[in-house]
Amino acid sequence: MRAARKSGAPVLLGHTERVSADVDPSAVVFASRGVDDHWFCFEQPDRAGAALAALGTVARLTASGPARFKQVAAAWRALAATAVSDLPDGPPGAGLVAVGGFAFAPDGGKAPHWAGFEAADLVVPEVSFARRGEDVRLTLAALVGPDDTAEDVAARLAARAAGLSLAPLPLLDPAPVGHFRIDSVAPPEHYEAAVARAVERIRAGAFEKIVLAREVTVNAPTAHDAAAVFGVLRSGFESCYVFCAGRGDAAFVAASPELLVRREGARAQTVALAGSTRRSADPAVDDHLGEQLLRSNKDREEQAIVVRRIARALRPHAVWVAAPDEPEVIKVANIQHLATPIRAQLAHPVGAIELASLLHPTPAVGGEPHAMAAPLIPAFEGLDRGWYAGAIGWTDANDDGEFCVALRCALLRDTEARLYAGVGVVRDSDPASELNETEIKLGALLPILAG
Numbered sequence: 001m002r003a004a005r006k007s008g009a010p011v012l013l014g015h016t017e018r019v020s021a022d023v024d025p026s027a028v029v030f031a032s033r034g035v036d037d038h039w040f041c042f043e044q045p046d047r048a049g050a051a052l053a054a055l056g057t058v059a060r061l062t063a064s065g066p067a068r069f070k071q072v073a074a075a076w077r078a079l080a081a082t083a084v085s086d087l088p089d090g091p092p093g094a095g096l097v098a099v100g101g102f103a104f105a106p107d108g109g110k111a112p113h114w115a116g117f118e119a120a121d122l123v124v125p126e127v128s129f130a131r132r133g134e135d136v137r138l139t140l141a142a143l144v145g146p147d148d149t150a151e152d153v154a155a156r157l158a159a160r161a162a163g164l165s166l167a168p169l170p171l172l173d174p175a176p177v178g179h180f181r182i183d184s185v186a187p188p189e190h191y192e193a194a195v196a197r198a199v200e201r202i203r204a205g206a207f208e209k210i211v212l213a214r215e216v217t218v219n220a221p222t223a224h225d226a227a228a229v230f231g232v233l234r235s236g237f238e239s240c241y242v243f244c245a246g247r248g249d250a251a252f253v254a255a256s257p258e259l260l261v262r263r264e265g266a267r268a269q270t271v272a273l274a275g276s277t278r279r280s281a282d283p284a285v286d287d288h289l290g291e292q293l294l295r296s297n298k299d300r301e302e303q304a305i306v307v308r309r310i311a312r313a314l315r316p317h318a319v320w321v322a323a324p325d326e327p328e329v330i331k332v333a334n335i336q337h338l339a340t341p342i343r344a345q346l347a348h349p350v351g352a353i354e355l356a357s358l359l360h361p362t363p364a365v366g367g368e369p370h371a372m373a374a375p376l377i378p379a380f381e382g383l384d385r386g387w388y389a390g391a392i393g394w395t396d397a398n399d400d401g402e403f404c405v406a407l408r409c410a411l412l413r414d415t416e417a418r419l420y421a422g423v424g425v426v427r428d429s430d431p432a433s434e435l436n437e438t439e440i441k442l443g444a445l446l447p448i449l450a451g
């Protein structure tokens with residue numbers, strides 16, 4: 001109150017406390033949502049149950065255009081600079097945070113189905129939980145004005161806390177009644193033709209790589225249940241970033257294998273992920289497929305392009321950038337990829353949002369050179385990516401944070417789901433194989449959403 005009176009402007013206030021290890025952060029958020037609430041759940045189950053789940057809106061920071069990352073970073077910094085909160089303690093993400101996402105394109109999703117998901121869209125939540133292992137912290141936040149009394153603020157926070165429900169996540173209906181309709185928004189032949197045209201341009205020397213995606217819709221007999229879908233994803237994709245961001249009656253949900261950036265103090269971490277092959281239930285065949293991927297010149301080049309670009313983007317801001325010479329094969333539920341973990345020691349304080357802006361879009365989802373490929377992506381694809389292939393995550397008051405790339409995702413609104421999957425096209429790409437690769441990627445969510 002004193003800080004607000006002194007400056008005459010509202011001040012962000014945060015109170016953090018430890019809660020029982022039994023509290024399931026995402027389940028609480030899903031169960032406690034009101035119709036007008038923004039909500040956000042972000043987990044990586046394999047990393048000691050890392051979770052950040054948030055509900056409600058103290059402030060919403062939005063922007064559009066090429067400077068959108070910078071603009072929301074500045075707005076968050078202004079709020080965080082005068083904030084009054086407990087000393088940082090507990091797992092990453094405990095304390096005051098801003099959570100949300102950035103669309104793939106600078107101007108974001110313009111199609112009606114992306115309504116509510118702004119080009120840059122962070123929310124400072126009223127309630128947030130952070131978990132690592134057995135350590136679960138609850139943070140309650142409010143904007144305190146010069147005329148607020150301590151009693152008013154305490155009553156507001158207590159009322160929000162009292163409204164939280166501890167109900168578990170709902171189960172997905174295993175045998176829904178009714179008919180599901182699955183449609184490829186554009187005919188698959190269009191996709192193959194777009195890949196073929198892109199290959200021609202690459203061979204003519206216009207650019208090196210472009211990522212082209214498809215959109216598939218699932219119309220269900222009853223409304224899609226984002227909470228149940230999230231529950232299935234987090235138990236089936238434990239190594240992935242499993243997230244769900246809610247805006248009004250829509251939810252954007254995913255199980256993404258791709259970290260865009262994690263920033264902890266002067267350390268930044270990312271991964272160059274590209275090149276894909278299917279999994280097999282037979283372990284010997286599965287390993288053989290992984291070996292083939294490691295030896296495929298086409299996939300190695302596709303992935304090396306991403307490594308080079310990430311290193312180039314980080315170097316001007318780093319004391320050192322470290323990446324192993326050879327990629328490794330990572331196996332996710334239905335697919336395997338080539339991956340190179342990349343770490344950097346930052347030379348000056350670059351926040352998590354600025355790091356995301358330096359890296360996004362990597363050639364894992366955009367193209368190389370980006371300036372050449374960027375205008376061709378919507379032209380070839382004929383779809384509105386919205387938040388697909390954008391950056392989703394959180395940042396704290398120290399500008400630490402974590403953003404993943406929104407892949408293996410779906411936008412759910414009532415009975416409709418829109419799924420997105422893309423592949424990297426290079427000079428040796430074969431249109432039929434690339435179409436098949438989109439099917440493998442769609443296979444992460446399709447069986448869950450299509451009954």
Ligand SMILES: C=C(O[C@@H]1C=C(C(=O)O)C=C[C@H]1O)C(=O)O
Nearest residue numbers: 274275276364407421422423424
């Ligand atoms: C573009 C997607 O995935 C990206 C493209 C990959 C590829 O082309 O092999 C692999 C992993 C991701 O970086 C997607 O899942 O939609």
